Amino acid sequence: MTDYLSTGTLPEEYQQLALTVRDFTQQVVAPVSAKHDAERSFPYEVVKGMGDMGLFGLPFSEEFGGMGGNYFTLCLALEELAKVDQSVAMTLEAGVSLGAMPIYRFGTQEQKERYLPELVAGQALAGFGLTEPGCGSDAGGTRTTAVRDGDEWVINGSKQFITNSGTDITKLVTVTAVTGQRDGKKEISTIIVPSGTTGFVVEPPYHKLGWHASDTHPLAFTDCRVPQENLLGDEGRGYANFLRILDEGRIAIAAVSVGVAQGCVDECVRYAGEREAFGKTIGSYQAIAFKIARMEARAHAARAAYYDAAALMLSGKPFKKAAAVAKLVAGEAAMDNSRDATQVFGGMGFMNETVVARHYRDSKILEIGEGTTEVQLMLIGRELGL
Template sequence: MPEPLMAELPEEYRELAAHVREFASEVVEPVSAKHDEEHSFPYEVVAQMAELGLFGMPFPEEYGGMGSDYFALCLAIEELAVYDQSVAITLEAGVSLGAMPIYRFGTEEQKQTWLPPLAAGTSLGGFGLTEPGGGSDAGATRTTAREDGDEWVINGSKQFITNSGTNITSLVTVTAVTGEKDGKKEISTIIVPSGTPGFTVDPPYNKVGWNASDTHGLAFDDVRVPRENLLGERGRGYANFLRILDEGRIAVAALAVGAAQGCVDEAVRYAKEREAFGHAIGEYQSIAFTIARMQARAHVARQAYYNAAALMLAGKPFKTEASIAKLVAGEAAMDNARDATQVFGGNGFMNEFRVARHYRDSKILEVGEGTTEVQLMLIARSLGL
């Protein structure tokens, strides 16, 4: 990983990015519009991503991983998002939210059991945090888990859970109230395998964007799992998931940068090809300056997530930098999608054009994995406000 704000990446990272960019162009792009229109999960694309080892990049080889690092994962997510945000979030959530909690906090037995298929991409995991009455207030968890002999009995519900209902989903890790300590909720995390009796996956949401991403609500009705499915220390579930969210914000920022850059690339291409009043529209200063500003946003956002990732991998505090990256990149993606749509004019309002998909997809980047307001709150707190 380069030093923060280093201008050029080491060769290994450049080669990885180029390889994933080629894959995204040749494999992801040709089917992205179809899956978006049909709201269908791209199993064939995910299978090829698995063959490339993308789901195992940050995990050690002993658990079936590629032995790379989190920054490599972010680079891959960025390149995929240039062409298809749904595919990019499938990778981001599968690794950062599905597998990473087990790697970070699991016992050796849990890692040996669950990580190899997750790292191989032959199965996916979900991250069951958000609840219908909670939203950004993750501490308001109402889902409960009580001990009954050698089992946990789970009751409650979750919403907006990515990768939770595919044919290859193997588990969902959920936060649940397991008691009370010093007058406060004791929140723990528990692994719930797919197909466990009483565990119901709701029908898929009808979303504005990310239509090829798998997203469901979940219900738990006296769901019984073994006591050894407790993930991490009892009562540390909330703190552990906050750590996972901090890391995940860097990856989502990378996704947002890919979306922002994808809008730039499409706008440049269109501005050179489309003519109006006898000239390519890119020759008009208003269009050229709009696209220049788009490129500046993408560049600044990229440096922000590079910096946060460098700090994380160096073992230094990165919480605030992750929030800054998520904030800046999410807004860059949304602003660039809006501007690219304007450059395309009427064509930008047609779903056959990639900028239209980015316009619909990018809004969630200001909401998911911590809203813009949550990021502002965290940054303000870091300033002592």
């Protein structure tokens, strides 16, 4: 990966992965993308295809059925998928970085052996239950509680905006909950709640502006009992552990955003070379050419930002600031490019059957999910000592 930063060329194995996912995206994802978006239906056949390809196992060790790759390989796959369908990309992103990764990073050997094989194979999905009503960006304001009763945890509370939480193949959600107090502060832990557990209710899906084919639900827990061994990681370390997961996830979200930004460029280059106005292709007009050139510059800069953050992460160096920078600039690039692409397409850009129209609706959440733009600015400022 560092070869790319110095020479502009990815190593062969990374190039082959990107090309393989690109082919899958064009042959399998693109033909059904508009249909699932219009029907607001979950793309089970696409998810199965991604599982068969090993995409859900990219950053996991072979011990649990993974591909033995790294987090950057996941990001490359996400970038390619997001060029065409953000919902599909987010299903993979959340399934890996938010669903399986907490168990991989912090689970006991027994938990890993029980849950990871299906998650890594894409045969099952897991949700990441962090956000709550009234405390979105303020994750430390968690109100959901988990009280120990004998050898069980009794969970009460609610979560919102939880991806992959209500599909037919959802196996579990991991939830943050207050399990006590220490030095006058909340002690937050993470607990695994299998799907179908009594007292755990997946409420009806949201009617969202975008990401129509991505599964998103509010969750309710009422005297929900799970065994004590469902604690994920050390008691009281749930908040810290999830912050680590979010730092990594921001790199993945940046990769999704770069895919969107580049996808908009690619669509505009194609359309501007075909659409004629006043006797010439619209791409021959400087106003259009300059607009697309700026779009390309945004995508290029955002890609360099997430590559840099991933390189720091994989080398074991501090990457919090770099991840926040990548998330910030890539999210804005996706939003700006989708808006400009809609303008380039004119009236056709307002039609839902076009990729750019779907990107325009979908992209706004990239400036909100897994840390808003304002949160990223706050994190960058803190890392600068401000």
